[in-house]
Amino acid sequence: MLNNILFYSLEKAIKRYRRFAQANIDRAGIAITIDQWLVLHVILENDDLTQAEIGERVFKDQASVARIIALLTGRDLLAAVPLPHDGRRTQMRVTAEGQRVLDAVQPIVLSNRETALRGLSDADLTTLRVLLERIYTNCTSPPQAPE
Amino acid sequence: MLNNILFYSLEKAIKRYRRFAQANIDRAGIAITIDQWLVLHVILENDDLTQAEIGERVFKDQASVARIIALLTGRDLLAAVPLPHDGRRTQMRVTAEGQRVLDAVQPIVLSNRETALRGLSDADLTTLRVLLERIYTNCTSPPQAPE
DNA sequence: GCAACTTCCATGATATATCATACATCCTTT
DNA sequence: AAAGGATGTATGATATATCATGGAAGTTGC
Numbered sequence: 001m002l003n004n005i006l007f008y009s010l011e012k013a014i015k016r017y018r019r020f021a022q023a024n025i026d027r028a029g030i031a032i033t034i035d036q037w038l039v040l041h042v043i044l045e046n047d048d049l050t051q052a053e054i055g056e057r058v059f060k061d062q063a064s065v066a067r068i069i070a071l072l073t074g075r076d077l078l079a080a081v082p083l084p085h086d087g088r089r090t091q092m093r094v095t096a097e098g099q100r101v102l103d104a105v106q107p108i109v110l111s112n113r114e115t116a117l118r119g120l121s122d123a124d125l126t127t128l129r130v131l132l133e134r135i136y137t138n139c140t141s142p143p144q145a146p147e
Numbered sequence: 148m149l150n151n152i153l154f155y156s157l158e159k160a161i162k163r164y165r166r167f168a169q170a171n172i173d174r175a176g177i178a179i180t181i182d183q184w185l186v187l188h189v190i191l192e193n194d195d196l197t198q199a200e201i202g203e204r205v206f207k208d209q210a211s212v213a214r215i216i217a218l219l220t221g222r223d224l225l226a227a228v229p230l231p232h233d234g235r236r237t238q239m240r241v242t243a244e245g246q247r248v249l250d251a252v253q254p255i256v257l258s259n260r261e262t263a264l265r266g267l268s269d270a271d272l273t274t275l276r277v278l279l280e281r282i283y284t285n286c287t288s289p290p291q292a293p294e
Numbered sequence: 295g296c297a298a299c300t301t302c303c304a305t306g307a308t309a310t311a312t313c314a315t316a317c318a319t320c321c322t323t324t
Numbered sequence: 325a326a327a328g329g330a331t332g333t334a335t336g337a338t339a340t341a342t343c344a345t346g347g348a349a350g351t352t353g354c
Contacts, residue, residue, distance in 0.1 A: 006272055007260065008206075010161050013279040013286075015206050017154070019312085020286035035340065050302065059155075059162050064341060066304060071339080088302045088349050113154065116285050124278055125153055131267060131275050132160040138263050139160075139167035166342085182310065197332060211311055213334060218309080235319050235332040 021112040030104050032077070035060070037105050039068045040077060043092045044102060050089065077101055168259040177251050179224070182207070184252050186215045187224060190239045191249060197236065224248055 022034050032040075038058045042049070049057075051065040060068075069092070072078035077098035080090035094102065117125065169181050179187075185205045189196070196204075198212040207215075216239070219225035224245035227237035241249065264272065 006264065006276055007164070009276045009279040009283070010157075010164075011206050013282045014157050014161050015311090016283045016286045017157075022312090033339065052302080059158050060340085061342065062303075063305080063343080064339095066302095067340075070304085086302085086350070090303095116282050117153065118285050119281055120278060127274060128278050129153055129156045131271055132156040134266060135160045135263050136156070136163045138265050139163045162341090169342090180309065198334095199332075207310085208312065209333075210313080210335080211309095213332095214310075217334085233320070233332085237333095 017112075017116050020116065021109070024108050024112055025105060028104065028108055030101060030108075031075075032101055032105065035064075036068055036072055036077075037102070037109070039065060040072055040094060040098055040102060043078065044094045044099075047092050047094075049092075072098070164259075164263050167263065168256070171255050171259055172252060175251065175255055177248060177255075178222075179248055179252065182211075183215055183219055183224075184249070184256070186212060187219055187241060187245055187249060190225065191241045191246075194239050194241075196239075219245070 018034060025032065025034065025037075035058070039054060039060075042054050042057050051069065052062045054060075055062050055065045058065075069078060069080075073080055076095055079093045079095050081093055083089045083091050120128070165181060172179065172181065172184075182205070186201060186207075189201050189204050198216065199209045201207075202209050202212045205212075216225060216227075220227055223242055226240045226242050228240055230236045230238050267275070
């Protein structure tokens with residue numbers, strides 16, 4: 001039964017956290033989604049990643065990243081500069097407005113995390129992380145034998 | 148920094164698990180999504196819930212439940228019988244085909260959970276659950292004072 | 295320098311999440 | 325019974341997730 005309810009607790013916690021975090025951003029009057037913020041943040045730190053590489057860092061697939069980038073570009077938080085040496089790609093640049101949004105969201109994200117983790121010790125966090133990573137790796141190589 | 152990466156681990160674990168679980172259902176040749184299965188399962192156990200009540204049990208909102216029910220009904224896994232005493236509602240009934248799908252998916256779900264949690268002790272699961280519940284409650288009452 | 299392969303991105307189709315709203319139906323109060 | 329409020333459902337708009345595919349551009353082997 002523990003086994004049974006664990007994934008409920010997981011879903012429950014993550015969904016609640018996401019709703020909570022988004023609500024706090026909304027309440028601050030900042031028009032960006034958490035997912036868009038994540039992508040923008042990654043691009044700020046490394047502007048020469050492919051969409052697939054960005055996706056790896058935020059656990060999204062390339063298609064999702066492409067659409068998020070399109071939205072960020074449409075809102076002028078991100079600008080695409082063609083790369084001369086590779087016609088398939090463009091270099092992403094966070095615009096001044098994008099930087100403003102990042103700066104505005106940053107303290108909210110920190111506060112969200114702090115609130116969400118209130119009462120959890122460092123040891124708790126480590127335990128949690130280790131167990132979650134274990135679940136991740138357990139799900140990574142499919143169990144079925146070669147056919 | 149622990150704080151920092153925890154939510155990454157959370158996202159990572161849950162997304163991986165969902166992909167893993169869905170892949171195993173797909174591989175078994177069963178045409179249903181995990182979310183549809185969840186809703187169908189809840190309805191089987193209790194066929195006189197409102198969409199909002201179903202949503203509470205699977206952490207979805209009423210709109211999502213409505214759409215999932217529409218899909219299940221369209222695939223004849225679920226049938227809607229009007230309730231005589233309340234014209235707004237219909238009673239949901241899992242069809243024979245729906246029951247077949249539930250039965251087929253059940254062992255896969257059990258095996259998915261077992262695989263995902265391999266190597267975690269009961270104590271680990273309890274710890275995990277307690278910590279996740281704590282995150283949930285931490286995010287539940289917004290921190291800001293009444294206005 | 296061309297064919298085959300690979301990489302990168304865009305996009306269609308479908309499912310879900312969220313918010314908001316519309317609509318019908320019920321219930322309560324007077 | 326009529327008005328007002330509450331409840332249950334459907335649906336629009338937008339964002340994301342996933343799979344699949346198409347097309348452009350790069351690379352490799354010959």
